[in-house]
Amino acid sequence: MVVANNYEMVCGLEVHVELQTKTKIFCGCTTEFGGEQNTHVCPVCLGMPGALPVLNREVVNYAIKAGLALNCEIAEFSKFDRKNYFYPDLSKNYQTSQFDLPICGKGGLEIEVEGEKKWIGITRAHMEEDAGKLVHSGETISTSNESSVDYNRAGVPLLEIVSEPDMRSIPEVLAYLEKLVQILEYTEVSDCRLEQGSVRFDVNVSLRPVGEIALGTRTETKNLNSFSSVRRCMEYEVARQARVLDAGDKVIQETRTWDEGRGVTLTLRSKEEAHDYRYFPEPDLTPLVIDREWVERIRKTLPELPGARRARLQELGLSAYDAGVITQAKALSDYFDAALIHYGDAKALANWVMGDLTRLLNSNQCQVADSPISPERLAELLVIIDKGTISGKIAKSVIEEMYSTSKDAQTIVKEKGLAQISDEGALLGIIDNVLAANPQSVEDYRAGKDRAIGFLVGQIMKATKGQANPGLVNQLLKEKLA
């Protein structure tokens, strides 16, 4: 895609995902977010002298699961390495990570932008420990009189997923990220709470003249934590690089940082200042050997992934769009599937889930997992509509009532006397009264004005407070007027 002035952008991403294991990667401390400063710590994650790491096997399980969901090869032999650099949030002044033998090798995922499908390659994914957090007394490190370090996050397991430089536009980047996060959520390896920093993005961007094969010089912007930051950062960076190239200058290979407030990227360090991480194999941990049986055991725990779910829903009669909306988030998709067990008309169910249910949840800022209307109860409501106990119109007020009172549909219908009037005798009496009161309409109808019947039906529904069975009313009315 041509982004500006005949340049094509090339983008690759590194995504750091916190794995939602209960305990940290190398010790037994909780991974729970928040908590009073330095309360989720022990000698191991504080890097105290003599303390040693022990690999949490659950982290390996999660990494294998994510790798399989992202179509990656799972390495039979992988190891940990030390990445050495000094920073106060790093309790040992090295990060235990994986360098040349990561747990996940080549993989990838398919994205779709404006109907075009495209495969985005994944180079690798590796396990590592998260660092702590600096807490500054002022706005930034340079304007603060003092800073403290909170090591609660130190040692929380991360999976770093590195993509190939396969993306050529911002929509492609966003589609990749959305798909990636969706898969990680579906596999439940991460809660993907972006607002808590559980997913962080490093964006590598370069420009090259359209038609050029050689890659341009790239910049890496680190530590973005929302899709909108990624989008804005890339818009800025692409425009900046285009300006530099237009002016006949060269883009400098460097690491940049995103200033969210000002909406600009800034130089963090140049290539010359780049860290020499002095990687070497972690001598405190033994190499990780993953036999194929282990991989297969994890493969069996893989849930149906979003792509497969969408296809299944389309087979059940949903449009591609509806299937996409339902499967966007795992929670909604799980809700839908749970309701589907009790009510078979997928199309009708989708309308209610995407319509009234979503509207009620949104207006009450409620997560679907916490919905006061369970999937079974929503299904029940749809069943009594189909049986003719209530009309679709009445059902709309019943679902409101279900949401606010947490009662089931049958109870509400009974308590409020909302059941449809399907008794012919009762309806005939009402019809007679309405016809007597509206002779003009009766005449119009008989004179061939079909529309007049709509008015008469409306009057009957009004007289029954909407409870008359509309199909039966139509039928009886036509017989009367024939």
Next chain:
Amino acid sequence: MATGDIEKSVSELHELLAHKDISSTELTQTYIDRIHNLEPDLQAYLMVLEDQALAQAAEVDRKIAQGGVLSSLEGIPMAMKDNMCTEGVRTSCGSKMLVNFIPPYNATVTNRLQAAGTILLGKLNMDEFAMGSSTENSYFAKTRNPWDLEYVPGGSSGGAAVAVAADEAGFSLGSDTGGSIRQPAAFCGVVGMKPTYGAVSRYGLIAYASSLDQIGPLTKNVRDNALVMNAIAGHDPLDSTSVPFEKPDYTKFLVNDIKGLKIGIPREYYGEGIDPEVAKGIQSGIQTLIDLGAEVSECSLPHTEYAIPAYYLIATAEASSNLARYDGVRYGYRAESEDVLGMFKSTRSEGFGPEVKRRIMLGTYALSSGYYDAYYLKAQKVRTLIKQDFDRAFEKFDVLLSPTAPTPAFKFGEKSANPLAMYLSDITTVPINLAGIPAISIPAGFVKGLPIGMQLMGKPFAEGMLYRVAYTFEQNTNYHTLKPSMSREVLARGSR
């Protein structure tokens, strides 16, 4: 208690305790008195835990009074090198950097010795961060060799060797990364075991070089050594490099019989730099073993000459990373500065001594981009070749034998001006750490009044075989019973 009791071995003291001939409190008090008498001259201890030790002893005595059965180390006073963490007790690693560091946790060996009922007398001097061969690199004190106060005790576990040699402790624990248990044991005339890598947990041992470090006992005789190994060896889930092996009762190997055992003498360990008198002393030890029925022949470990450079690349590379955590942020020494980077720099400039800095710089260089392949990676390949040398030798031999060190103890200052000369004296010990195999140093005679040590090397987890040969040698020689004259003089002074 009788004046001579303090010279007794752990197993002898155990008998005295079990038969109520002495109490643990008496025994502990005797050691404390002796420490007070000798320390002005020896300076083996960085910290003496008088009250804590007496309280622990009182507890053991209560158990004895109640008729409880004592296990073999129960009530025995001992001491530990100051790089093993002791909860609530300052653990300095011989460095200014940890001058105020009080660990909130125990090393696994500390827990195991506590569970065995031993009495911790105190923490022992060492070269800073275990880097050195003379204990001269300690930030705190110069530990002297009890055989001659003008001489170094060896290192880095100098305090641990001296405390045992001068009867300031029933036994001690040291750590050995390139010879740091065996060389001081040889210099001070005691028994020192460097176990197989992975046999003893490293949890709570302040790391120098993680892939080489191993904790082991220093004792008055071989039996004591086996008894301490019984207490400290075995798998530990807190140390991923600890091996889940079936731990034997090491005392089962203590038989006075080596008939038919095959002993190899690697010729490369007798190269240039070896003191001819040391070679002669070891030769006479070899003759003793031949007389006892061992089949001795020469063998070759062809890559030995590359062991020193490989060791000083791997050990320093790991050290450069292991010691990065000492930055003043979380614990230990902190220098004041304007900003974080300044604090890091000043803390490390002021907190580390010259040898530690030298090794951090060496190791940082060896790992640097562009040099990694030429140094670190090549050193790892050499390490593999050295391992293979040993594998091949052990196809033919039950144990290998060499002098523990090329010379007896040297004088203070003799080598400290020339780090390279100091490094080269490790030639007989570092290959063992690179290969991860066990080796023991036992007293094997004297050269000009100073002890020399014989080193026995074995297959991985063949500590038992080493104990068997060492025990047989000990049963047929008297070197281990000889005591430094200065300690006898002071002992006499103390008893007046």
